[in-house]
Amino acid sequence: MASFYGIGVGPGDSELLTIKAVNTIKKLDILYAPQAHKGGRSVAENIAAPYLPANLKIKRRHFPMINDWEKKIKSWQEIAEEIAKDVKNDNNVGFLTLGDPSVYSTFSYIAKMLAERIDIQTIAGISSFSQIAASLSVPLMLDEESLEIIPATADITQLEKAIDLNDNVVIMKIATRFAQVYKILEQRDLLSKTIVVENASMEKQKKQRLIDYSINDKLPYFSTALLKKGNKNVKSN
Amino acid sequence: MASFYGIGVGPGDSELLTIKAVNTIKKLDILYAPQAHKGGRSVAENIAAPYLPANLKIKRRHFPMINDWEKKIKSWQEIAEEIAKDVKNDNNVGFLTLGDPSVYSTFSYIAKMLAERIDIQTIAGISSFSQIAASLSVPLMLDEESLEIIPATADITQLEKAIDLNDNVVIMKIATRFAQVYKILEQRDLLSKTIVVENASMEKQKKQRLIDYSINDKLPYFSTALLKKGNKNVKSN
Structure with missing residues (x-):
């Protein structure tokens, strides 16, 4: 029986695929690679490139990054129908996902x-x-510590609670609301305990404490902040 | 220059090591494998076994699983000193960790x-x-949802807040305080929205909704609960 495989390729470095991801790619008949822009390159496909067999059929499909949910779901449904058809025709079908398929994908x-x-x-x-x-x-996290992962696009009150109630907080997509998040952390004197990683494991990776940014800075899309309240040794490089 | 490498081997299935983990193991001179019990097998070493070169020097060291912090830290310090010495003698030294080295390790x-x-x-x-x-x-998690990861051994009030304030909650080490966690989730009518996975990706893996357990059940050490408030389709198998 053929299956549909969601395959996590990790955050950027091709070495961060698992053996299982590589072995799964080997048994595929068709691979779907998402594109953020029509005709643009697929970040996930580039990461997986070293493991893609030369004769693998790749279907690059456009996943619009828009706020119009109706339109977005309609375009996903069309692609889902195409995938269902491919699997029912006895093809093992893969779908590449940046990072972990279980995390905001x-x-x-x-x-x-x-x-x-x-x-x-x-x-x-x-x-x-x-x-x-x-x-x-x-x-x-260590011992009894908690970790909360929350996107900067979440409700502001919820974001504040996450920051107030947890030992460690990962703030995803920080670029989308940088000034607001900066302000929340500044009010709590937590700027020096927060480190921002831009383009993790990609070519232009940069790590810097939040206190070394200005509130009006523009960050790249793949930027994530890690707040560690208990850690007094966060260093930039 | 020689380095000290913390290497995540994933939760159990040997295919879940990354290519980077396997390549790192290849360049090691010495590998430290933690044992929970003296003379016992190392779970992490067993997972990595397919990738360990036959001539790799393996140092199995006992990491006591005890509540006496002074004693525990003393035994870690002794191992740390040995590792420092090995690295200073120009050996690339690895240290195997179950799961992810950044998560409770x-x-x-x-x-x-x-x-x-x-x-x-x-x-x-x-x-x-x-x-x-x-x-x-x-x-x-999806979209604006949050995920909190918290051990069952955390402060009960904090555990309750984690459950009340988040869309998704991972409760680690649930076996250590099963009845209390069960009760908290029962009071909130969330038993059917929580799924427990015992021995994830290991041989005896079992998945079951919390509502299908009894409050006095004894679970294996490697058991984790996932609460998804928004998910109406959690299924057992």
């Missing part, structure tokens, strides 16, 4: 649309926050 | 003890909670 929506109709397998990947901690060689 | 303590003295590199691994979501093919 479009794959989760496609999988939900198809869950009752075809067999679905998820191949875990290294998430951006895991790689950020690794690149800093600081723990995400 | 002893490696973080050893790394902190040695941070000023030797070069330390962390190789991210698949965490147990990432693999649990993958094995269920459910997202850890």
